Amino acid sequence: MSMKKNILRFNHPRTLAAGLIEEIERTGIRTVSFDVFDTLIHRRAHPNAVVWAVARWLRDRLNSQGLPIVVDSLDARNRAYSQLIAQKAEQGLDLDVSLDELVLPWVRECVGRNFEGDILLAEQLAMIECEYEQASTFCNPDFLNLVRKLKDRGIRLIYTSDMYLGARYVDRILDSCGYKGVFDAAYVSGDFALLKRSGRLFDAVLEREGLKANCLIHVGDSFVSDGERPAERGIIAFVHEFKQMVRRNLRMEYDYQRMKVDPSWMGVVAAQYAEAALGEAGSPEEGYGRRVLGPVFASFVHRLAERCKEERIERVYFVAREGYLLRQLFEQIAPAIFGDHSKKPKTYYLGISRLTTFLASTKNFSLREITAAFNNTPHYSIKTLLAPLKLEESFLFSLAQRCGINDIDAALPPFFKEWSPFHRLLEDVQLNIEIRRRSSSVFELLQRYLEQQGFFKDSRVALVDVGWSGQIQDNLYKAIKERPDCPQIFGVYLGTTLTAHWRKTPSNWMEWTHADYSHMGWFGRSAFDFVQGLEAVVRSPHGTTIGYVDTGQFVEPTYKAETDSSRQKEAKDDPMIALFQKGMHEFSIHYAQAAKMFGFTATDTMPYARMMLNRMVRFPSSEEAGWFLKINNVSDLGSSDVFSLGQQHAVSVLRPKAMLRELRQSFWRYGVAAIGRGKVSQCLYSALISIYTIPKKQQSLCEGILFNAPAPASAARIGIGEAFDAQESLLDSIEASHKTCVEIGRKQARILSLHTATSPLRLKEALLIHLTYRLVRIGCLFSGRHIPYSDALSVKGFIMRASRGYEFIRRSVHYIRNCI
DSSP states (O other), X not given: OOTGGGEEEESSHHHHHHHHHHHXXXXXXXXXXEOTBTTTEEESSOHHHHHHHHHHHHHHHHHHTTOOOSSOHHHHHHHHHHHHHHHHHXXXXXXXXXXXXXXXHHHHXXXXXXXXXXXXXXXXXXXXXXXXXXXXXXXXXXXXXXXXXXXXXXXXXXXXXXXXXXXXXXXXXXXXXXXXXXXXXXXXXXXXXXXXXXXXXXXXXXXXXXXXXXXXXXXXXXXXIIIIHHHHTTOEEEEEOOHHHHHHHHHHHHXXXXXXXXXXGHHHHHHHHTXXXXXXXXXXXXXXXXXXXXXXXXXXXXXXXXXXXXXXXXXXXXXXXXXXXXXXXXXXXXXXXXXXXXXXXXXXXXXXXXXXXXXXXXXXXXXXXXXXXXXXXXXXXXXXXXXXXXXXXXXXXXXXXHHTOSOTTSBOOTTGGGOHHHHHHHTOHHHHHHHHHHHHHHHHHHHHHHHHTTTTTSSEEEEEESOSSOHHHHHHHHHHTTSTTOOEEEEEEEEEOHHHHHHOBXXXXXXXXXXXXXXXXXXXXXXXXXXXXXXXXXXXXXXXEEEEXXXXXXXXXXXXXXXXXXXXXXXXXXXXXXXXXXXXXXXXXXXXXXXXXXXXXXXXXHHHHHHHHHHHHHSOOHHHHHHHHTOEXXXXXXXXXXXXXXXXXXXXXXXXXXXXXXXXXXXXXXXXXXXXXXXXXXXXXXXXXXXXXXXXXXXXXXXXXXXXXXXXXXXXXXXXXXXXXXXXXXXXXXXXXXXXXXXXXXXXXXXXXXXXXXXXXXXXXXXXXXXXXXXXHHHHHHHTBOOOBOOSXXXXXXXXXXHHTXXXXXXXXXXXXXXX
């Protein structure tokens, strides 16, 4: 058989598998060899990026040990490798070495000499490289199924790889990818200093296996190393050209080159690293949570962990209900920032809410309480005003009669602040007695609950919520600020409004990560256009905190009953939300590993996170808009009003008045505009809506804000004792509910491949987003509005990344550069 006939090419692993089994049945061949990387397994990052990460680890370790670095750690590796392969060449071998041979010369080259502990450090370095490779690889399920079928048929299976790691480490990587116990022998170039691409490794395989060339089949992805070289020796070569993965590898190569010079590209690197593995299945909601929501909330939690480290905060309190997921993401991501679980702050799920902190901080009904109550509802009446107090209707009727108000449900007149009956209501003696009684009860129980959670143990604590105005934090601070042991509360939010700035003080600090209303970053400001959605996707599957109860041993929060009508309506959305959260969990796991390897900061990943935030809010697909528009939004400040976020059917552009009316009434205008629209229409609608929501130039963006600074940290309190933790049963219950919701959600959803559904932001999406941004800038210029700036990644990077996914373009660019 000629060499060309010995090479069989396939465009997909499944067609190769069918052809291979057919060939075995035809020829009776009993030994099959497989290439490893890009055949049996694939990487989450370019191989050079993994080496770069290992070199970074070595540099950090040497710095921590106080050892001088004479040669950059990556350059030192290249020098050591060059010296070792020169020695191999003198011995008549191919130019390759094993990792075990490389690490000690590498370490010594970096420092410039031998030193005490260099052997131990070299061993650790080898283990780190293996760990990073294991974490960065996943199997090709088609080949995994193939080798298992061949194993069942009694075929002898070996793997043959051009890889410096050596079989010792490749075995571990394959085991972690599901290939444990499959292969009978291993032939790795690093162990033999013989390469596939020279053909000499195949000679060694035939000799050691005692085979004739026509009794061996080799499978791989390289036409030269896995095709021509074995075929020259008479080995039957099966070469697969999986174009999807080839393009993916070329894009990862671009990511590696870009991240070395542009740290802000790390967000794309992290998203690529977190992409679902081949064969990984799930619901569209899971894919959305992993692809779109994951980058937003992972970077938020990442920045939170960094701020805790910078401010030496030892206790972090996550506000119920949104805090349950955020706390879990923190537990996943924080070790990558702190480096050691023992240094990571303690975390608590804090059962407080707008309602309970409002009651605890209320002494009478002043302008502050009126504003808070009316911000909770679009209908201004006596009943909605006093809803947070949970007063009986008989009391309300009696109160209204005393004040000269006929109907507690009737809308208050526009001039109600000057209305005499309204003034008599606020001054009513019985009402103020009832307010103080209820406030006192909640105040005492809340303080005891906070004491149990160690809230007063340290001089500074972090309080975490999604956003926006800091009302819960402000209420909490006002309730406890008279205590001598009241800590500085350090609030960290995804986004903050002007009200948050008005409320904050050095002792009651609030700051933002993604968006702030006084800053004109266009991508980040999208958060304010859909606050309900951002809160909904992280809420836990239980009712809001409505009070506290003394069990005799400790104080426990009480939550809105599952039988409550508003909670029942809200619970219908829990399965879908649980799927979103499952996707976010998966993203954060890989994000944490990528952060550990590549050492990127939240500042590095924030531009990409803002792009995905903008993608979520302003550019949803029709399906995504349908998910969110059906979510029930429940008021949690005493009333049980339930609002839908908007209607789920398209309004024709031929009915402009109806369209405008629906847009005004919806909580999410972009979602309404996305239903049944094409991309061009969506771009135009998004631009118009965005321009409309940007303030005029005459309006100050930071009116009334004093940009003060947080107070300096004081020494931690001593001798107060450890906090009493009564959270475990609650957290276990929430986790069980979440798992149940995931199961229900998966039964209701369709299942698809998550690999393609979780890829980083695509070029067509980036182009649409940036085109809209340019239209908004032009519109703001002509309409006299503040002109937004870009706080995200440039579209140029996405164009270059997409073009690198095609080999002929990559080669053309390389050729042109060489010519120039």
